[in-house]
Amino acid sequence: SSSPPRRDFISVTLSPEEAVGAGGYNNSKAWRRRSCWRKWKQLSRLQRSVILFLFAFLAVCGVISYASMGEPWKSLTNKSLDDQRTEPEIPGLKLANPVVLPAPQKADANLGDYPELSPQKLPKLLHARRGPSNLQIKPPRRDVRLKTQHDTGRVVEEPVQADKEEKTEKSVISWRGAVIEPDQSTEPPSNKIKEPEKPSSVEAEDQKEPVPINERQLAVIEAFRHAWKGYKDFAWGHDELKPLSKSYSEWFGLGLTLIDALDTMWILGLKEEFEEARKWVAIDLVFDKNVDVNLFESTIRILGGLLSTYHLSGDSLFLEKAKDIGNRLMPAFKTPSKIPYSDVNIGRGTAHPPRWTSDSTVAEVTSIQLEFRELSRLTGDEKFQKAVDEVMKHVHTLSGKNDGLVPMFINTNSGQFTHLGVYTLGARADSYYEYLLKQWIQGGKKENELLEDYMRAIEGVKKHLLQRSQPKKLTFVGELAHGHFSAKMDHLVCFLPGTLALGAHNGLSADHMKLAEALIETCYQMYAQVETGLSPEIVHFNLHAQKGQKDVEIKPADRHNLLRPETVESLFYMYRFTGDKKYQDWGWEILQNFNKYTRVPTGGYTSINNVQNPSNPEPRDKMESFFLGETLKYMFLLFSDDIDLINLDKYVFNTEAHPLPIWVPA
Numbered sequence: 052s053s054s055p056p057r058r059d060f061i062s063v064t065l066s067p068e069e070a071v072g073a074g075g076y077n078n079s080k081a082w083r084r085r086s087c088w089r090k091w092k093q094l095s096r097l098q099r100s101v102i103l104f105l106f107a108f109l110a111v112c113g114v115i116s117y118a119s120m121g122e123p124w125k126s127l128t129n130k131s132l133d134d135q136r137t138e139p140e141i142p143g144l145k146l147a148n149p150v151v152l153p154a155p156q157k158a159d160a161n162l163g164d165y166p167e168l169s170p171q172k173l174p175k176l177l178h179a180r181r182g183p184s185n186l187q188i189k190p191p192r193r194d195v196r197l198k199t200q201h202d203t204g205r206v207v208e209e210p211v212q213a214d215k216e217e218k219t220e221k222s223v224i225s226w227r228g229a230v231i232e233p234d235q236s237t238e239p240p241s242n243k244i245k246e247p248e249k250p251s252s253v254e255a256e257d258q259k260e261p262v263p264i265n266e267r268q269l270a271v272i273e274a275f276r277h278a279w280k281g282y283k284d285f286a287w288g289h290d291e292l293k294p295l296s297k298s299y300s301e302w303f304g305l306g307l308t309l310i311d312a313l314d315t316m317w318i319l320g321l322k323e324e325f326e327e328a329r330k331w332v333a334i335d336l337v338f339d340k341n342v343d344v345n346l347f348e349s350t351i352r353i354l355g356g357l358l359s360t361y362h363l364s365g366d367s368l369f370l371e372k373a374k375d376i377g378n379r380l381m382p383a384f385k386t387p388s389k390i391p392y393s394d395v396n397i398g399r400g401t402a403h404p405p406r407w408t409s410d411s412t413v414a415e416v417t418s419i420q421l422e423f424r425e426l427s428r429l430t431g432d433e434k435f436q437k438a439v440d441e442v443m444k445h446v447h448t449l450s451g452k453n454d455g456l457v458p459m460f461i462n463t464n465s466g467q468f469t470h471l472g473v474y475t476l477g478a479r480a481d482s483y484y485e486y487l488l489k490q491w492i493q494g495g496k497k498e499n500e501l502l503e504d505y506m507r508a509i510e511g512v513k514k515h516l517l518q519r520s521q522p523k524k525l526t527f528v529g530e531l532a533h534g535h536f537s538a539k540m541d542h543l544v545c546f547l548p549g550t551l552a553l554g555a556h557n558g559l560s561a562d563h564m565k566l567a568e569a570l571i572e573t574c575y576q577m578y579a580q581v582e583t584g585l586s587p588e589i590v591h592f593n594l595h596a597q598k599g600q601k602d603v604e605i606k607p608a609d610r611h612n613l614l615r616p617e618t619v620e621s622l623f624y625m626y627r628f629t630g631d632k633k634y635q636d637w638g639w640e641i642l643q644n645f646n647k648y649t650r651v652p653t654g655g656y657t658s659i660n661n662v663q664n665p666s667n668p669e670p671r672d673k674m675e676s677f678f679l680g681e682t683l684k685y686m687f688l689l690f691s692d693d694i695d696l697i698n699l700d701k702y703v704f705n706t707e708a709h710p711l712p713i714w715v716p717a
């Protein structure tokens with residue numbers, strides 16, 4: 052135990068003599084060096100090793116921490132340099148000036164009538180990508196800059212927010228390049244984007260530089276939003292808005308206006324509205340209801356609307372709903388003649404004709420084909436197409452036509468035309484002619500019987516129904532009743548110039564285009580010659596010149612306007628195919644008159660009773676679903692200079708303005 056205690060610590064003792072020395076406190080360098088060295092020598096080997104190890108360890112730590120602090124330090128120093136920099140370092144390279152948006156412009160004088168109308172109020176749209184040029188959604192391009200034309204005609208570039216695009220890539224559903232959040236409550240996200248079961252024949256195109264939305268298109272968007280506001284506030288989920296009584300009316304109880312408007316919102320770029328409506332479709336649109344629906348109306352508005360929205364958005368929800376309603380409409384075809392009944396109970400699966408007759412309307416049974424054929428193509432289930440093709444084949448063989456013109460009724464038992472001898476291109480026959488051409492186009496121009504019937508019918512129109520009015524010599528389409536010509540023309544007939552132009556564009560006779568040009572002038576005059584600048588439901592043309600008389604005569608029972616689309620529809624085709632700006636100008640006049648006489652301040656537009664009384668057009672308190680489904684959509688397309696905004700070589704519009712793909716596009 053006399054051995055010294057083991058030291059596992061270092062003790063350095065400085066004696067007072069050593070510290071101060073003989074000469075007292077000596078702080079000379081030589082003395083300190085000598086003294087340290089002596090101390091070091093006095094240490095045991097273990098003590099020295101420990102000290103050396105500690106020094107080495109500290110040195111290594113120092114090197115590591117220097118390396119990791121280097122980068123932030125560097126950037127910190129650079130940043131502070133940048134912050135201080137006022138002049139570019141490279142001579143001649145100037146830093147960009149901050150973006151200066153143009154000062155708010157005064158709206159067009161015409162726009163000034165409507166206080167809500169101002170591009171500044173539509174900020175979200177400035178970021179909306181322009182119209183779908185393809186059928187399938189694609190992830191947005193990272194570097195896309197959107198151009199917005201202000202009323203100066205100046206184009207302002209607005210950078211798309213990078214974080215927005217980042218989000219898009221992660222999202223389940225894409226809004227033409229923007230985002231729609233997945234609706235968790237309906238189906239798993241993985242089911243949301245699905246290629247059509249039978250992929251569409253239309254190839255996805257490379258996204259082109261977007262065409263700017265112009266002032267007139269903005270006015271259409273504003274009108275749509277105003278109409279939608281009324282619908283949302285007072286009629287959400289119901290068939291039609293009653294904008295004056297701030298309520299709604301039901302026809303089928305299936306949210307008709309909402310469904311009809313879906314693809315319009317898509318085309319106009321109204322992302323939020325679309326998203327909200329989609330949620331309603333996902334959660335609240337239920338077809339399992341004990342309700343009678345009209346086969347034709349529910350096909351063109353609901354089935355057609357769902358199919359086109361499916362194509363534009365790629366969202367399988369709409370295809371699922373389309374299949375559901377398509378299946379529920381099929382009982383209509385269970386008739387002795389296979390000519391469908393007019394009405395179907397979609398909950399019970401039963402069908403029947405109207406109470407007073409066993410006839411169906413010819414236009415109705417022959418204007419459901421585009422939709423059912425497309426449904427077969429998408430589902431691979433041929434029953435839909437078979438049912439409607441059979442109707443067309445049967446009608447093709449029927450007697451009772453007059454040079455291709457068909458009567459207005461057909462019997463569901465016998466399959467024969469009834470009420471023979473009356474021919475019109477208006478109510479009850481109109482879309483028969485339209486669908487002959489459009490089915491031929493949809494199917495890739497191969498179904499010759501359809502083309503034959505169409506060509507024959509147009510010859511029939513020329514031979515029996517065309518006349519010229521006085522004093523302006525307007526070419527119009529009248530009616531024939533048991534050999535007697537009547538100078539009566541429904542506004543509905545104004546689909547014809549557009550259809551004729553579409554046929555000519557698809558290679559049919561150039562004469563058709565000539566006739567289209569003459570007829571669209573007439574349809575425009577049906578607006579221009581009336582006090583409110585809005586067309587009545589029916590006009591009678593003067594065949595004999597009389598002093599002080601216009602071409603257009605209106606009977607008291609016919610002077611209502613239901614916000615119908617046909618003239619605007621034809622203006623759209625005419626502008627697309629000719630590029631003549633007068634068609635846009637005519638459409639612009641019509642839009643302004645709708646705004647002047649049919650707009651309800653609290654939201655929505657209304658049909659009116661008297662187009663001849665500008666001081667009291669007598670609002671009817673109803674906004675038809677086709678105002679959003681057709682009229683405003685065609686307006687928007689008419690004012691666009693982008694032929695890829697529903698390219699007419701790739702899409703064919705159904706009679707409710709819902710675009711469906713052409714199977715073999717031009």
Ligand code: DMJ
Binds near residue numbers: 482543617677
């Ligand atoms: C719409 O339902 C369709 O355009 C139909 O073909 C005719 N009637 C209305 C619009 O006027």
